[in-house]
Amino acid sequence: MLNVSAEVVVVGNGAIGSSIAFELQRRGHRVVLVGERARPFAASTAAGAMLGCFGEVTTSLLASESGRAKLATDYRARAEWPEWDHDLGVASADEQSLHVARGTVVLLNSMGTAAVDSGNFQTIEEALREYGEPYESVDPEQLDWLAPDELARALRGLYIPAEHAVDSHRLLGKLEAAFLRNGGRLVDTAAAGLEVQGDRVVGVRLVNEERLTGDQVVVAAGARSLALLDAVGEIRRRIPPLVSGYGVSALLEVDGGALPTSVMRTPNRAFACGIHCVPRGEGVLYVGGTNVLTQVPRRYATVRDLQFLLECAVDQLSAELPRSGVRAVQVGNRPVPADGFPLIGSLGIEGLWLATGTYRDGLHQSPLIAKFIAAAVEGAPWEPGPLTTFTPVRGPLSSGEREEIVESTVLQALASGYEQRWRVTPEWPVRIETQLRREYTKAVETLHPSFTPPPEFVARMDEGLRGKLADYYAAWS
Template identity: 55%
Template sequence: MTSSGHYDVVVVGNGVVGSSIAFELSRRGARVARIGEPNRKYAASTASGAMLGCFGEVTTSLLATAHGRAKLAVDYEARGMWAGWADSLADAAADERALVTSRGTLVMLNSTGSKAVDTGNFQAIESALRSYEEPYERVDPQDDAWLAPNDLHRSLMGLYIPAERSVDSALLLAKLDAALRHTAGTIVDGRARTLVTQGDRVTGVALEDGTVVGADTVIVAAGATSLDLLGAFEDIARRVPPMVSGYGVSVIVETGDGRVPDSVLRTPNRSFACGLHCVPRADGSLYVGATNIISHDPRQYALLSDLKFLLECAMDQLHTGLDDASLQKLQVGNRPIPADGFPLFGRLDGTANVWLATGTYRDGLHQSPLLAQQMADMLGGGEAHPALRDFVPVRPPLPTGTRDEIIETAVDHMLGTGWESKWTVSGEWPKILSSNLRATYRSIAESVHPTFTPPSELLVEMDDVLDEDLHDPLRQALTSYYKEWE
């Protein structure tokens, strides 16, 4: 093995979370190296719409639990940090290009989804806005100058939230790279293979080419692949919520007439995803996204079926004229989703100097300024943010609801995917399907553990595998993790 120097802190992962932490530590005077492949092929950041939407992401399930409400509190505080964070990046990177690409967010309730999911989440968003005394306005989406959906998918009502904006994720990553270099940080191009250990202490990170990057402290922020690096701490890692990938597809298009909306346009979260959304970019292009498909392993390439679904939704629900748009770029990202849906943030208990910053699901980019400052503070001996204290990596499963509530959420979202896919069923079938889905999901939950219940999207993912199939990696991972905490 060859050595590539020794650093105070080595950050594994070059998505927005890892890059933000590396920059924050470097500008505080630490000797920092950041490890990651230049193409960031499995990252969520590169395919993200980069919506700074803490309220636009609110769901009924989020507001139903204390931990969900804590996550919202973190989102809200992080959103208020973006103006100062953007200024810091501009100064450190010597790049004054504006990160913000939109003016507010319009959340649309349209005729496509279901009452249980779309209307419920729309109402939850408005409830959260009122609770936080956040400025917003009830509007008629039909007054939007750009929006032009198919009449069968027209928007019925909307919430305009002026402070919910978006940033250019590609420019953000470029600025983070430049800022790290300009603050004397080191960028190591390569893929981390394993942690090099000596007892309970990590002494470095080994790359796939055999190079070892020495470290006093290691922060693992490698998104959906983060837990793959904990093989040296197998006994400890068994008590960390396992993670899956929320694989998503997005596109960048040039519209046929060159027009784009002024604001972010989105539906509430639905179908286990972040809702259909489009985001204007500073160069006049348009970002379109919607999908979130659970995958045990991260995906590098898009399935054509998922691309087809995304484009049809965009042309039906956003603008019929998008069939005349030109495809500039097809993007794939992998959101890191822990088994209970909540972040893994803090020191890996049982180790001397390994920290995790992952499992942020759809919130990593949005929360990145706060997470970076929190991690730097904690490494300096500071206390964890009160809303983050329960999200330590080694923990029992955090409940996302009762078993009955989680099962009902799974049923509602599965039926919602049918409506969004334009199925045609007679009136009695949704009730029949609900009954069968409810029984199926309850059987799956009971086969995994008598009391612990994974989030609804994981239940649905396991529906494709027979209960007795012991080779299902997701089922195996959940069963093993739950046994550790019995």
């Protein structure tokens, strides 16, 4: 039996959990951080760690107030990183900057569709202007390193000088070192559930049946967070259910060692974040761009998804990449809520907090979320802002009108075909579009009279997911 008690137990040692633990520990709290050091299912270990908010903008995101609040959260989080990078350097005794890429180039190429790619590219530019964010148009043919296949030529480009990237592995290492140097304690195992007495949390039960006691508990275990809430089952039913946004990335040793200096990426498309690459230094290039919703987090990549990723990287980024060595294949599981928006704040049980559901933005938002949760634990006031929109016990937040969501699902499904270079005669895309629109409309109309999940959920609506959504919607009907 572990004889460990703490003021705060933080469950989950990815970027968000580790950041919360470090922030609380350096404020003078006695903190225990729970999680397997290997992080077998974490999103952070496979992340490109792009500190971008405008590069992630889509027409769907800006179609709702909740989506605009999410963009505002990303914008505020980006401003936290210079100080966070410095503070982690001092606290970890490793003052080398975490940054590995300076600026982001967003590429509009010929591999998607006008409705999705051109629409999102235009919306990115509109959001940049709305926020007064510096950017410039660039000619992709004048960019060093970029060498796509001739059939995937980039047509336009935007350079966003303030959207950088960090090395996610070094970030996690620094967070751990900073936490320990400040007196924190690590427990290298997974949590199995919570200990609740009456209306307050009193600790955490581990998978080995040992227990940790704590005055406060923060659950930040990514895609597996809600599985730990059986002790508060009725509350859990009123939280948007989580699924895993499973993604594959690769670290490539580039032949000759030449790397881009900036992030290079396409706009989000086909339910994913667009193909992208991030220089990691010493001839190593990160490539990513996949996202598949699964109800159970995945440990390993499928051959199909790895093949798709590498083919997209070769076609759209550099035809020279086939000569590169594959140093590592990485798998991450993003926590994706049923309405697409974060789950941050109190669960209505004394001392119990949740910090998950950040989808593709968790690492980017982690400094801001850490300070938000630390203030909440201390009972300190937090000024009204975008994060307060995303309290976890809530009815479904809207990501747009039902017809708009169905239409977005159809268009992104078609875009995935073009990105995979499907060969169909001209009349078939119209026929497929008609059938998909009919299928998706029926799926959402038979699910609930008014609540509609985001396009990723509509496109992957199997019986298990339908049951989870129906239970959640019933709790708010």
